[in-house]
Amino acid sequence: MNSESNTPVTRQEALSALGEIDRVRNHVRRTLAAGVMSAMLILWGVIWIVGFSAEQFVPHAYRVWLALDAVGITASLFLGVWSRKPTVDGPSSGRIGACWLVLFAYAALWSFLLVPSGALSGPGWADYAHVLEQKMALLWVTVCMFAYVVMGLWLDRVLLWLGILVTVASVAGFFFLQPYFFLWVAITGGGSLVVSGLLIRKTWGANHA
Amino acid sequence: MPDIDLIIHTPARLRIMAALVSLEPRAKLDFRTLGSTLGLTDGNLGAHLLTLEEAGYIKVEKSFVVRKPRTNVSATAKGRARFEEHVAALKEICRV
Numbered sequence: 001m002n003s004e005s006n007t008p009v010t011r012q013e014a015l016s017a018l019g020e021i022d023r024v025r026n027h028v029r030r031t032l033a034a035g036v037m038s039a040m041l042i043l044w045g046v047i048w049i050v051g052f053s054a055e056q057f058v059p060h061a062y063r064v065w066l067a068l069d070a071v072g073i074t075a076s077l078f079l080g081v082w083s084r085k086p087t088v089d090g091p092s093s094g095r096i097g098a099c100w101l102v103l104f105a106y107a108a109l110w111s112f113l114l115v116p117s118g119a120l121s122g123p124g125w126a127d128y129a130h131v132l133e134q135k136m137a138l139l140w141v142t143v144c145m146f147a148y149v150v151m152g153l154w155l156d157r158v159l160l161w162l163g164i165l166v167t168v169a170s171v172a173g174f175f176f177l178q179p180y181f182f183l184w185v186a187i188t189g190g191g192s193l194v195v196s197g198l199l200i201r202k203t204w205g206a207n208h209a
Numbered sequence: 210m211p212d213i214d215l216i217i218h219t220p221a222r223l224r225i226m227a228a229l230v231s232l233e234p235r236a237k238l239d240f241r242t243l244g245s246t247l248g249l250t251d252g253n254l255g256a257h258l259l260t261l262e263e264a265g266y267i268k269v270e271k272s273f274v275v276r277k278p279r280t281n282v283s284a285t286a287k288g289r290a291r292f293e294e295h296v297a298a299l300k301e302i303c304r305v
Binding site: 009010011014015017018020021024025027028029031 | 213218220223224227228230231232242246247296299300302303305
């Protein structure tokens with residue numbers, strides 16, 4: 001069969017073919033991302049809801065966070081290994097997970113660097129520590145939502161708008177809902193992770209391209 | 210002006226190539242996943258894969274994993290180049 005041809009293809013056929021190519025490419029990307037990503041999002045969404053709620057209501061909540069982070073990291077590693085499907089063999093698999101890990105590593109580094117090491121005591125420290133905790137929470141939420149926006153540009157516009165919406169809601173909560181800020185983040189940040197995880201599980205990879 | 214590739218232009222083969230090219234260059238897709246993703250039956254998919262393989266656009270590798278047969282499919286460098294050329298030709302037609 002001769003693979004090259006000057007057979008006329010109408011503009012309408014060409015447009016339709018290009019549309020089909022975009023649709024298939026997008027569907028494949030989503031299908032490959034769906035499994036492990038939805039599980040991770042639900043896991044960390046629940047962790048955020050519990051952790052930030054604890055920050056709102058429990059003194060010394062950092063102990064709760066340490067336990068939750070240990071559970072989250074162990075479960076993430078387990079999910080990463082368990083969900084390695086034999087469907088794709090090559091560098092595509094796990095790349096999104098690796099991006100999240102790199103982003104979390106940077107956020108952890110920034111969290112460490114931004115805490116002022118020379119001012120851990122003194123009369124004004126208690127008040128400042130409370131604000132600092134809120135700023136750290138805001139840093140993690142916005143970093144996570146930054147990843148949402150990037151994924152949204154790549155995979156699904158729903159994630160993009162969700163990322164923007166939660167970022168705006170969290171920043172607004174920081175300035176206008178200070179007394180209930182952690183509870184606000186638990187609902188908007190943690191809730192959005194759980195909802196988007198469920199959404200991805202339900203819609204991506206479920207239908208044919 | 211880039212040419213329309215008749216082998217790729219068939220709707221099913223266009224979708225197969227689009228799916229395989231959307232993977233990273235060295236990545237392979239499992240036969241079953243490819244079929245279920247595109248909504249093609251095994252027989253239909255197998256026939257189109259054979260055509261693409263004969264043209265040198267894809268590589269089909271059969272192996273056994275835990276005593277179960279597995280078929281992996283990937284786009285070759287030639288297939289990727291021809292697909293990009295085909296897409297360029299389609300875009301060119303749209304511009305006219």
